[in-house]
Amino acid sequence: MALMPVADALAAVLDGAAGLAEEMIALDQAHGRVLARDLAALRTQPPQPMSAMDGYAVRGADVATAPAQLIVIGEIAAGRPAEQSIGPGQALRIFTGGVIPDGADTVVIQEDTLRDGDRVTITEATRPGRHIRPAGIDFNAGDVLLRARARLSDRDLSLAAGMNHPSLPVHRRPRVAMLATGDELVMPGSTPAPGQIVYSNGYALRALARAEGAEVIDLGIAADTVDATTAAIRRARELGADLLVTTGGASAGDHDLVKQSLEAEGTEIAFWKIAMRPGKPMMHGRLGPMRVMGLPGNPVSSYVCAFLFMVPLIRALSGMREVMHRREPALLGADLPANDQREDYLRADLRLRDDGRWAATPVDSQDSSLLARLSAAQALIVRPPFAPAMTAGATCLILKLPL
Ligand SMILES: Nc1nc2c(c(=O)[nH]1)N[C@H]1C(S)=C(S)[C@@H](COP(=O)(O)OP(=O)(O)OC[C@H]3O[C@@H](n4cnc5c(N)ncnc54)[C@H](O)[C@@H]3O)O[C@H]1N2
Ligand code: MOO
Numbered sequence: 001m002a003l004m005p006v007a008d009a010l011a012a013v014l015d016g017a018a019g020l021a022e023e024m025i026a027l028d029q030a031h032g033r034v035l036a037r038d039l040a041a042l043r044t045q046p047p048q049p050m051s052a053m054d055g056y057a058v059r060g061a062d063v064a065t066a067p068a069q070l071i072v073i074g075e076i077a078a079g080r081p082a083e084q085s086i087g088p089g090q091a092l093r094i095f096t097g098g099v100i101p102d103g104a105d106t107v108v109i110q111e112d113t114l115r116d117g118d119r120v121t122i123t124e125a126t127r128p129g130r131h132i133r134p135a136g137i138d139f140n141a142g143d144v145l146l147r148a149r150a151r152l153s154d155r156d157l158s159l160a161a162g163m164n165h166p167s168l169p170v171h172r173r174p175r176v177a178m179l180a181t182g183d184e185l186v187m188p189g190s191t192p193a194p195g196q197i198v199y200s201n202g203y204a205l206r207a208l209a210r211a212e213g214a215e216v217i218d219l220g221i222a223a224d225t226v227d228a229t230t231a232a233i234r235r236a237r238e239l240g241a242d243l244l245v246t247t248g249g250a251s252a253g254d255h256d257l258v259k260q261s262l263e264a265e266g267t268e269i270a271f272w273k274i275a276m277r278p279g280k281p282m283m284h285g286r287l288g289p290m291r292v293m294g295l296p297g298n299p300v301s302s303y304v305c306a307f308l309f310m311v312p313l314i315r316a317l318s319g320m321r322e323v324m325h326r327r328e329p330a331l332l333g334a335d336l337p338a339n340d341q342r343e344d345y346l347r348a349d350l351r352l353r354d355d356g357r358w359a360a361t362p363v364d365s366q367d368s369s370l371l372a373r374l375s376a377a378q379a380l381i382v383r384p385p386f387a388p389a390m391t392a393g394a395t396c397l398i399l400k401l402p403l
Helices: 006-014 154-162 201-211 226-238 258-264 299-317 371-376
Strands: 022-026 055-058 068-075 090-094 106-109 113-116 119-122 144-146 167-171 175-181 215-222 243-247 268-272 283-287 290-295 328-332 343-352 358-362 379-383 395-400
Touching: 006 268, 006 283, 006 299, 055 068, 055 119, 144 154, 175 201, 175 226, 201 215, 201 243, 201 299, 215 226, 226 243, 226 258, 243 299, 258 268, 258 283, 258 290, 290 299, 299 343, 299 371, 328 379, 343 371, 343 395, 358 379, 358 395
Parallel strands: 068 090, 175 215, 175 243, 243 290, 328 358
Antiparallel strands: 022 167, 055 090, 055 106, 068 119, 113 119, 268 283, 283 290, 328 395, 343 358, 343 379, 379 395
């Protein structure tokens, strides 16, 4: 198979990917989830005009000039409207959030008053309407304030509460099964025998998937046999995974059994091998309703592929409208040679300059096995195929990596 351009591969990965089934969840569980439907307010906020200050509810005409003396006819208790209305020359004591009584159209703050028994002297002229929040100034019943297909922010949750929704319709979280392959892998904390390698890449991939709202199933490490790989693929299907992500065994070696095992199970491979670096031997396909992403084993390659392809797919399955990473301009911190036919994603150190612009400097080695350089990078510099040589200070495009 020929190397596929990155944009075409991304389009193939996202083909037909839409929000999974809708479910209702409690408001407190909804942070970061994606609304499945537009949400309208069930009430008007505030439902009645309210005082914005502690003071006296009065008629504006009575306080247009100061001093003015008024009779205090009572006090408005919190949480219920006043029983009395006020007439000319009268005032009601009111507190912040209190309902404005009939007859009043203005609140005078208590700092501008002198109280003496049932009399109050207004010491500062106050214009009509002052310190009153009209009914519906925040929103009205029926207003659509939260839109489907976007993640709910922390502020959205308070808004939804104010709209009187105790639970929200959201898309089900995508279920992502992760499988590592490789006879050479041992768990962190072991004492690797000569030739063995500590299993590492799954930690970043699982964190990345969870941060995007996926429910992760860890299928562990499969030995380099068709039987072990096949058993894990079947397990992912049994567990109802929406996406199976494998790492390793993706390239051309004799032990690269992932593609072979997936195809034997009936996977239709959409592509295998992309014109990018790192991450050339990446495959994608479908096995029934389950999507499959076969990532290369090198830790940097698997991470960059997951960042570029798995993240947008999780977002699409979560129901989001905006799924793509945003490319941002930055100033290049070092000279770069011309690029070849593979789109390059260079791990880079990112610094905010004094002039407010970003400076992106490629880390000193771009080998796709280097965990320390990957961890040190905060961004990827994107270089299109056959990009000409660039000098330090030129503008390049970057993708910021998550925390
Ligand atoms: N003849 C060719 N050889 C290779 C090609 C090619 O086109 N022709 N492509 C190279 C590229 S590019 C990459 S990337 C790698 C991808 O290899 P695989 O996906 O087959 O991965 P493995 O061989 O299984 O592993 C590669 C490397 O990464 C280590 N690894 C694997 N899994 C993990 C893990 N979970 N945690 C930590 N490290 C892991 C593994 O031990 C190997 O060292 O192929 C090139 N070869
Ligand atoms: O794609 Mo491999 O990731 O170049 O090392």
